Amino acid sequence: MTIEHTSEFIFGGSILALLCVFASILSRRLGAPILLVFLVLGMLAGENGPGGIQFDDFNLAFLLGSLALAIIIFDGGLGARKETFRVSLGPALSLATVGVVITAGLTGIAIHWILDLHWYEALLIGAIVGSTDAAAVFGLLRFAGLELKARTSATLEIESGTNDPMAIFLTVTLVEILESSQSNFGFSILSALLQQMGLGLLLGAAGGWLVAKLLKGLNLPASLYPLFALAGGLSVFGLTNVIGGSGFLAIYIVGVIVGNSPLPHSNDIHRFHDGMAWLSQIGMFLMLGLLITPSHLPPIILPAIAIALVMIFVARPLAVVVSLLPFHFPWREQVFISWCGLRGAVPIILALFPSLAGMEHTKIFFELVFFVVLISLILQGWTIAPIARWLRIEVPPLAVEPEHLQVAIPTEQEQTLHIYDVIPECQAEGMQTLRLPLSEGAQLIGVIRRGVVIKSKKSLELSIGDRVMLLASDSTKDFGALFSPSLKTNTTGSMAFFGEFVISPEAALFDLAQVYGFSLPAAHEQKTAEEYINSKFHAKPVIGDRVTLEKVELVVRETKDGRITSVGLKLIM
CATH class of the missing domain: 3.30.465.10 (Uridine Diphospho-n-acetylenolpyruvylglucosamine Reductase; domain 3)
Structure with missing residues (x-):
């Protein structure tokens, strides 16, 4: 690549990224799935679109796509709160394992009947489209301003971080079966599953503990803490994959442990990875859009629509009902979770596996999966917010802990100093400091007023502009909610x-x-x-x-x- 071509490539890529950012504003107004917008922009930039860019390097696409997925899953783990696991860990894991297997199996049966493919090939495509993209769901719900019940949102959140390993395992296993002449795979499949999940859990937990420990102990410049967290997570991801485990499961667990640990510059770490996750989604879907040649799609439109409808209206709902049967979920929440079986980046990346393995008909597999994902994004993605309102599973917005300064104190109790601003119309305005609801073990250090720290033992009435300093080792969510903007308009x-x-x-x-x-x-x-x-x-x-x-x-x-x-x-x- 010449210097001129390099500059043109950088310029074109940056223009596409800017278009994606501006398009997100339009998609919010239209209620359109943001990932669909990125995908369409990639197709327009491709060889059949105005951009005319020719890109068919499946190996590079797989490398960049896997890296982007790892970053997105890591960010999802960072945002998972440990409180949500009490309500939804069991249901989410059931959906991420049993649910994926049922969805893949039923979809594979439909593909066998519709396309008259060999059973293994049909089940392979079913496995490829077996996992959901709940990150896209939450993006749409945030754009719509919806607040879901904690049980529903937590189940979808945890499922999104844990169902990819099962889909990847099924896909890799079926590719190996199709490429091998062996006939008895029962024991090898079971051992491979245990190896993938076991190593993913073990290395994820160990790696998460080590990364969190190092983030607490190392004295780094503030800007390097987020980079160290990302590098640590990706290191665990790569190591786990190298020795035969599930890297995606491992990096999700690393994210959960790091995200729930009191760390220096915790807010910076979360903001940095939120931006990195957006960049990864933009880059990945633009690249996947470039891989598709729209002129090749018409012959597979009708079978892809039939497969997508079976997956959306039969396979996913049955998988949800069976997976959640032991947990007695209300029927409205089961319907919504069924409808949130949105397909996104993972199936398209998994559709590259057959090509990398040198199988036949891989281009058809890829285009078929791409169109199924496209239908899912259009049909389900565009209707998630109305369905949530119709099923009455959203709750009024609640006061949440606002953005505030946090400084981790390296002590045995792992305490954190929190500094909250008293803003207009927050509940803390006008309250007496002695009446602030402190959790067990929390200490009110003082109030900063006009740049001076006030440590009076007498009660002090808080006023706008004050900064309240609190030292605590546990969650301060309830205390912090007092400093959120008032929700009087929602009374x-x-x-x-x-x-x-x-x-x-x-x-x-x-x-x-x-x-x-x-x-x-x-x-x-x-x-x-x-x-x-x-x-x-x-x-x-x-x-x-x-x-x-x-x-x-x-x-x-x-x-x-x-x-x-x-x-x-x-x-x-």
């Missing part, structure tokens, strides 16, 4: 959702029945509101869960450490 919506009255979770159902005039089965007369709600949601309620008792609905308003702390009562007209 009407909250009342419509949670109800007109607020009652104690210890309120007796019998007393409520007497006051509001509804009948109650004898078996529930001695129960409190919390006990009754827990019995309906198997002791794992989340904000927004509701139960109906003839004329009233009891709605979970607040929870803490798995316990209901506030219940709304809504009158049914």
Whole structure:
């Protein structure tokens, strides 16, 4: 490549990246899936589009795509909060394993009937499209301003970080079967699965602990902490792949451990990787769009539509029902999780595996998978927000911990100094410092007012512009929410959702029945509101869960450490 071509390549790539950024604004207004926009821009830049760029290097695409996927999954792990695992770890792992196998199997059967392919080839394509891209789902939900129930959002979040290894394992295994003359693969498949998952879990946990430990102990310039975290995660990813484990599972676990550890410059690490994840998605989908030749797609349009419809309306829903059967999910949430089986980057990257293995008909496989992903992005991606509203699984926006300064203190208790700004209309404005709700072990260090630290033992009324310093070793989410912007504008919506009255979770159902005039089965007369709600949601309620008792609905308003702390009562007209 000459110097002129190098400059042209850099200029063209930067223009495409800028177009993607501007296109994200348009996609937000139209409600279009942002990944679809990136993909279409890549196709327009390709050989059949105005850009006229010819790109068919599958090896380079696989390398860059795998690297981008690793960065995206690492960022997903960084954003996963440990509190979400209590509610949704079991359901998410079931979806990521059993769900992927069922989806791949049913889709493979449909492909065998539709395309009359050999069983192994049909199942290979089913395995390629078996995993979801929940990162795209959350991007769309954030653009739409929706706040999902914690059980639903956590399940999708954890599933997105853990289902890729199973799809990759199935794809690699079926490629090996097609390339080998052996007939008995039962034991080898089981041992390969255990090796992939076992090494991924082991090296991910060990690598995550080591990276977090080094981030705490090393004295680095502030700008190098995010780079060290990324390099550490990618090192674990590469090492795990080299010795035969699941690198994607390993790097997700590294992200979870690092993201939930009190680290110096934690906010910088999260912001940096959020930007890197966006850059990876833009680059990956532009590249995948360049790989496709649109003029080759018409012959496979009808079979691809049929396969996509079977996957969306049959395979994914059945997989969700079977996977979540032991966990008693409400039917509305099961329907939404089924509809969130959005396909994205992973299937397209996996579609490169047959080509890299030297198999026949690989171009057809790739184009077929690409079109199935395209249909999924259009059909499911464009309708996720309306479906969420229709199923009533969103909750009113809640006060969240705002952006604030955090400094990790290297002590045995692993404490962190938090500094919050008192802003207009936040709940902390006008509060007395002695009445601030401190968690166990947390210490109020002082208040910075006009550049001076005030350490008075007497109570001090907080005013706009103050900065409150808190030293804590545990989560400060509830404390930090006091410094978030007020949600007064959403009061009407909250009342419509949670109800007109607020009652104690210890309120007796019998007393409520007497006051509001509804009948109650004898078996529930001695129960409190919390006990009754827990019995309906198997002791794992989340904000927004509701139960109906003839004329009233009891709605979970607040929870803490798995316990209901506030219940709304809504009158049914």
